[in-house]
Amino acid sequence: MAVYSEVLSKARLARDASRVLGSASTVDKNRLLLMITEAVQNEQQRIIDANEVDLDNLKQKDGYSAAFHDRLLLTEQRIEAMAEGLRQITALEDPVGEVTGMRTRPNGLLIGQVRVPMGVIGIIYEARPNVTVDAAGLALKAGNAVILRGSSEAIHSNKVLVQIIREQLLKSGLPEDAVCLIEDTDRAAARELMRLNGLVDLLIPRGGRSLIKSVVENSTVPVIETGAGNCHVYVDEGADLEMAAAIVLNAKLQRPGVCNAMETLLAHREAAKDFLPAVLPLLLEAGVEIRGCPRTQSYHPAVKEAVQADWETEYLDLILAVRVVDSLSEAVDHINSYGTMHSEAIVTRDYDRARLFLNSVDAAAVYVNASTRFTDGFEFGLGAEMGISTQKLHARGPMGLQALTSLKYIIYGSGQIRP
Amino acid sequence: MAVYSEVLSKARLARDASRVLGSASTVDKNRLLLMITEAVQNEQQRIIDANEVDLDNLKQKDGYSAAFHDRLLLTEQRIEAMAEGLRQITALEDPVGEVTGMRTRPNGLLIGQVRVPMGVIGIIYEARPNVTVDAAGLALKAGNAVILRGSSEAIHSNKVLVQIIREQLLKSGLPEDAVCLIEDTDRAAARELMRLNGLVDLLIPRGGRSLIKSVVENSTVPVIETGAGNCHVYVDEGADLEMAAAIVLNAKLQRPGVCNAMETLLAHREAAKDFLPAVLPLLLEAGVEIRGCPRTQSYHPAVKEAVQADWETEYLDLILAVRVVDSLSEAVDHINSYGTMHSEAIVTRDYDRARLFLNSVDAAAVYVNASTRFTDGFEFGLGAEMGISTQKLHARGPMGLQALTSLKYIIYGSGQIRP
Numbered sequence: 001m002a003v004y005s006e007v008l009s010k011a012r013l014a015r016d017a018s019r020v021l022g023s024a025s026t027v028d029k030n031r032l033l034l035m036i037t038e039a040v041q042n043e044q045q046r047i048i049d050a051n052e053v054d055l056d057n058l059k060q061k062d063g064y065s066a067a068f069h070d071r072l073l074l075t076e077q078r079i080e081a082m083a084e085g086l087r088q089i090t091a092l093e094d095p096v097g098e099v100t101g102m103r104t105r106p107n108g109l110l111i112g113q114v115r116v117p118m119g120v121i122g123i124i125y126e127a128r129p130n131v132t133v134d135a136a137g138l139a140l141k142a143g144n145a146v147i148l149r150g151s152s153e154a155i156h157s158n159k160v161l162v163q164i165i166r167e168q169l170l171k172s173g174l175p176e177d178a179v180c181l182i183e184d185t186d187r188a189a190a191r192e193l194m195r196l197n198g199l200v201d202l203l204i205p206r207g208g209r210s211l212i213k214s215v216v217e218n219s220t221v222p223v224i225e226t227g228a229g230n231c232h233v234y235v236d237e238g239a240d241l242e243m244a245a246a247i248v249l250n251a252k253l254q255r256p257g258v259c260n261a262m263e264t265l266l267a268h269r270e271a272a273k274d275f276l277p278a279v280l281p282l283l284l285e286a287g288v289e290i291r292g293c294p295r296t297q298s299y300h301p302a303v304k305e306a307v308q309a310d311w312e313t314e315y316l317d318l319i320l321a322v323r324v325v326d327s328l329s330e331a332v333d334h335i336n337s338y339g340t341m342h343s344e345a346i347v348t349r350d351y352d353r354a355r356l357f358l359n360s361v362d363a364a365a366v367y368v369n370a371s372t373r374f375t376d377g378f379e380f381g382l383g384a385e386m387g388i389s390t391q392k393l394h395a396r397g398p399m400g401l402q403a404l405t406s407l408k409y410i411i412y413g414s415g416q417i418r419p
Numbered sequence: 420m421a422v423y424s425e426v427l428s429k430a431r432l433a434r435d436a437s438r439v440l441g442s443a444s445t446v447d448k449n450r451l452l453l454m455i456t457e458a459v460q461n462e463q464q465r466i467i468d469a470n471e472v473d474l475d476n477l478k479q480k481d482g483y484s485a486a487f488h489d490r491l492l493l494t495e496q497r498i499e500a501m502a503e504g505l506r507q508i509t510a511l512e513d514p515v516g517e518v519t520g521m522r523t524r525p526n527g528l529l530i531g532q533v534r535v536p537m538g539v540i541g542i543i544y545e546a547r548p549n550v551t552v553d554a555a556g557l558a559l560k561a562g563n564a565v566i567l568r569g570s571s572e573a574i575h576s577n578k579v580l581v582q583i584i585r586e587q588l589l590k591s592g593l594p595e596d597a598v599c600l601i602e603d604t605d606r607a608a609a610r611e612l613m614r615l616n617g618l619v620d621l622l623i624p625r626g627g628r629s630l631i632k633s634v635v636e637n638s639t640v641p642v643i644e645t646g647a648g649n650c651h652v653y654v655d656e657g658a659d660l661e662m663a664a665a666i667v668l669n670a671k672l673q674r675p676g677v678c679n680a681m682e683t684l685l686a687h688r689e690a691a692k693d694f695l696p697a698v699l700p701l702l703l704e705a706g707v708e709i710r711g712c713p714r715t716q717s718y719h720p721a722v723k724e725a726v727q728a729d730w731e732t733e734y735l736d737l738i739l740a741v742r743v744v745d746s747l748s749e750a751v752d753h754i755n756s757y758g759t760m761h762s763e764a765i766v767t768r769d770y771d772r773a774r775l776f777l778n779s780v781d782a783a784a785v786y787v788n789a790s791t792r793f794t795d796g797f798e799f800g801l802g803a804e805m806g807i808s809t810q811k812l813h814a815r816g817p818m819g820l821q822a823l824t825s826l827k828y829i830i831y832g833s834g835q836i837r838p
Contacts, residue, residue: 370832413789
């Protein structure tokens with residue numbers, strides 16, 4: 001008998017399991033999700049014990065950051081949040097089985113499309129162990145099997161979480177291989193997963209830029225690129241400057257470390273005259289470092305000089321690039337040149353310019369008079385989120401359950417043959 | 420000034436052109452398409468002259484096949500067919516601008532999605548020069564710029580066709596770089612195109628297996644995999660055997676060299692008893708070589724022994740693998756194991772088994788009581804086709820204009836900020 005690698009053998013098992021999950025009823029899937037919810041709550045101590053092993057191992061290493069430690073840490077409260085996430089996923093409508101576009105062709109063939117699970121979804125992610133439960137819950141609800149590949153730092157936490165899920169799969173009569181964890185945390189194992197065309201239908205990387213880049217560059221399995229957000233707010237000539245200030249402060253300060261936070265502020269030269277003298281001190285007071293174009297620098301002595309790299313950088317920090325532009329079209333060009341097609345906003349009072357901005361900015365989410373911070377599965381009413389896609393293929397913006405499904409054509413005939 | 424490669428400089432020009440095409444009106448795009456249609460007809464001689472250079476060059480080479488020569492050849496009739504294809508594309512509804520799912524969130528934000536062009540689409544294809552006009556027409560109608568990379572054998576034909584299209588773009592006031600041809604037919608140029616993330620939004624390979632494999636393996640730009648079809652017809656216990664014979668003969672013989680032709684016939688052991696003795700002679704008479712399992716061999720002495728590879732092979736030829744199975748579920752397992760998720764059919768009289776087959780076969784198009792040969796953009800009512808996707812991401816089955824678009828979220832606010 002052939003001996004397969006861990007990745008290949010688990011992918012084969014997941015593929016088989018996906019056939020069963022794909023035809024599981026909504027009732028069965030929801031019962032499973034509630035069983036996992038309860039198990040996660042009941043096994044709190046087991047999870048925390050495993051997590052402590054990961055945290056202890058981390059402490060042996062040099063130079064880990066407090067932020068990294070925090071991402072790895074599981075507490076009672078965070079475990080409760082996982083359970084709450086599962087309950088929310090359970091409550092979502094099942095996307096599988098929806099039929100669209102059914103119509104009879106002139107030859108009598110009845111042709112339409114039915115929404116089906118994607119099949120086997122691979123998730124490659126970094127330290128946060130809550131992704132394990134979150135991603136598994138979403139994948140299962142949409143009828144998929146999932147292969148999880150977390151980081152070495154979280155391996156003990158991930159093992160216990162996956163074991164808890166698999167115990168409930170077994171108990172519920174569904175195949176436990178619907179959720180598989182790759183325990184080999186070597187880079188080669190991840191590379192192998194990225195090349196399993198035919199066994200893995202979709203790969204979603206969740207984590208920092210270098211992780212996503214590595215998956216996009218090495219994967220032959222279809223990938224959904226997520227994450228990077230170099231987002232802009234453009235304050236138009238004649239905008240309500242009070243509204244503009246509220247949006248700018250919110251987009252920069254409400255949570256600076258996330259992908260939908262603003263990284264560059266663009267102001268029309270006419271708006272800049274009153275707006276920048278008013279808003280720059282507020283940003284500086286809040287601890288934001290401002291890097292501006294020469295015209296921006298003329299509005300406040302604390303503004304540092306922006307260089308080319310500033311227009312291209314997703315700071316994820318209390319730093320803001322600011323540029324004064326001569327026109328709406330210059331703002332749009334700046335965004336389409338430097339943006340990462342994530343979330344872009346205009347603040348304006350002008351109907352035509354709002355329309356023009358909406359039409360000409362090439363991004364997953366384009367806003368008029370609102371903060372970019374709303375780009376999020378919950379805020380958009382999807383009820384949950386598997387990440388925010390910044391590519392145009394398949395899914396763009398926040399990905400809910402529907403992004404984890406595909407459409408297949410079904411054709412009802414009565415003996416038709418092609419003439 | 421930096422000097423860019425042909426591929427990179429054309430991709431940059433195409434990206435800029437795509438911004439203009441993306442907001443062109445349906446009226447403008449249709450006028451352009453009709454201008455190209457007329458130009459293709461008026462410039463017939465210019466096209467045929469260029470094609471003759473390609474054909475002459477081909478004759479200098481050793482070992483080219485008659486089939487290859489035929490794929491490369493352009494005739495008056497074929498040029499008329501190109502023009503007719505463009506007229507059909509012109510008549511199709513423009514998918515761009517459709518708005519879906521608009522709803523007001525509790526905080527007053529009005530959120531929905533608008534259908535937008537994909538942006539820049541790269542097409543990598545083989546000898547047939549009619550793909551040049553066809554692909555450009557579809558891409559333009561959906562508001563995209565297109566970068567074409569044909570094969571060296573068709574370079575003179577492709578150059579003239581692209582020049583004719585670009586002349587009409589210029590005349591119509593739209594940017595001529597909306598259609599670019601990579602004239603460097605070296606493999607390295609194709610590889611460069613496959614890695615232009617950020618400039619190219621989508622790559623579609625059109626051609627044989629090795630071309631598609633090469634694009635899937637080397638591309639970091641999102642790809643839609645097209646083509647390979649190892650399709651099955653399963654004749655169920657109790658099926659109408661006359662209908663089954665008509666479908667089997669059609670699926671195998673109507674055009675054996677295409678991706679939606681049947682490559683393996685599966686017969687339930689009860690159906691096989693009457694069906695195989697009746698249909699095998701008809702197939703053999705039509706010149707089909709039959710490779711069967713032992714039970715199939717017992718029904719006709721001319722049936723050769725099938726080996727493992729036969730279940731996996733897309734013959735595209737007058738060869739058919741035949742297997743007798745003990746149950747519907749064995750047929751489904753066979754299809755899900757060996758199929759390429761293209762087109763699969765059951766012939767049955769049983770309602771529940773029809774349902775089960777539709778639900779459990781994992782393919783782009785699943786048929787009850789009809790020939791697999793219908794999997795085609797025109798037959799499905801899409802009006803045109805950019806290829807048949809065999810992946811699950813974004814588009815599955817025949818791809819029409821909608822597959823060349825994406826959805827972007829548009830959000831209308833009144834000053835909302837995230838609490």
